[in-house]
Amino acid sequence: MPAALTADRMAEDREALLDAAESLFYAHGVRAVGMDRIREASGLSLKRIYAMFTTKDDLVVAALQRRDRRWRTDLIRYVEQFEEPTGRVLAVFDWLGDWFAEPGFRGCAWINIHGELGPTSDSVLDEVRSHKLAFRNHVIAWVEATGTDAAEAIYLLAEGAIVTAGIHGEPRTAHRAREAAQRLFISHQPSPNS
Template sequence: MPAPITEEQNRLDRETLLDAAERLFYERGIRAVGMDELRAASGLPLKRIYRFFATKEDLVVAMLRRRDRRWRGDLAAHVEQVADPRERVLAVFDWLAEWFAQPGFRGCAWINAFGELGASSEAVLAEVRAHKQAFHHQIATWVTATRAPVTEPVFLLAEGAVVAAAISGDPAPARHARAAVTRLLGPP
C-alpha cells in the first residue's frame, strides 16, 4: 500500500500543475492544450489532476487567479520602489516595457483567456473582470497620489500598450504610452 500523500506534497503537486498549465496555456492557448498534455508536462496522473481541479475551467480560473497575484505583486514591487508619485505612475510603463521585451511575451493572459472563453465561461469571465478591476484600482491609487484627474486615460494607455505590444511583437508601445502619460500628468 502506498504511503499517504502529505499536505506538503499536495501543495507541491498543485503548484507543479499550475506552473505547467500557465506555461502551456500562455504559450499555446487554453483550447489548444489538452489534459493529456497537462499530464505529461506536470508529471501527474490524470486522476490526481482531476482531484485538484474537477474541470479544465476550474484549472484555468485557478491559474489566472494565481497569475494575477504574482503579476500585480511584481508590478507593485517595481512601482513602489519609487518615492515620487508622478514617477511611480511612469514606472508602470517602465515595468510594462521590461515585460514586453521578455522572451515568450504573448500579451495579457486575461485578455487571451477572455478571447478564448469569455463568451462561454462565466467563471473565466468573472476572473478576467476581477483582474482588470484590481489592475484599475492599482493604477487609480498611484494616479490619485499625483492629484492629476487622469486615472481613466492612464489605465487605457496601459491596457492599450499591452495589446499593441502583443500584436506588434515590439515593446515600443510602452515607451509611447509613457510619453503620453508624461504629458497627461503635466510638468513635474
C-alpha cells in the first residue's frame, strides 16, 4: 500500500501542477493544452491531477486565482511605494510598462482565457470578472485619492493599454497611456470655485 501523502507533499504537488498549467495556458491557450501535456510538464499522474481538480475548468480557475493574487500583490507593492496620489496613479502605467516588456508577455491572461472559455464556462467567467473588478477597484481608489473625477477614464486607459500591448506586443503602449492619464489629471482638476 502506498504511503499517505503529507500535507507538505500535497502542497508541493499542487504548486507544481499550477506552475505547469499556468505556464502552458498562458503560452499556448487553454484549448490547445491537453491534460497529458499538463501531466508531463508537472510530473504528476493524471490520477493525482484529477484528485486535486476534477475538471479542467477547475484547474483554469485555480491557476487564474493564484495568478491574480501574485499580479495584484506586485502591482500594489509597486504603486504604494509612492506617497503622492498622482504619482501612485502614474505608477500604475509604469508598472504595466515593465510587465509589457517582460519576455514571453502575451497580453492579459484573463482576457485571453475569457476569449477562449468565458462564454462557455460560468466559473471561468466569474473568475475573470472578479479579477477585472478588483483591478478596477484599485485604480478607482488611487485616482479618487487625487481629488479628480477622472477615475473611470483612467481605469479604461489602463485596461486599453493592457489589451493594446497584448495585441501589438508594444511595451511603449503603457507610456502613451501614462501621458494620456497626465492630460486627464490636468483637465479634470476641480475648479477653484468648487
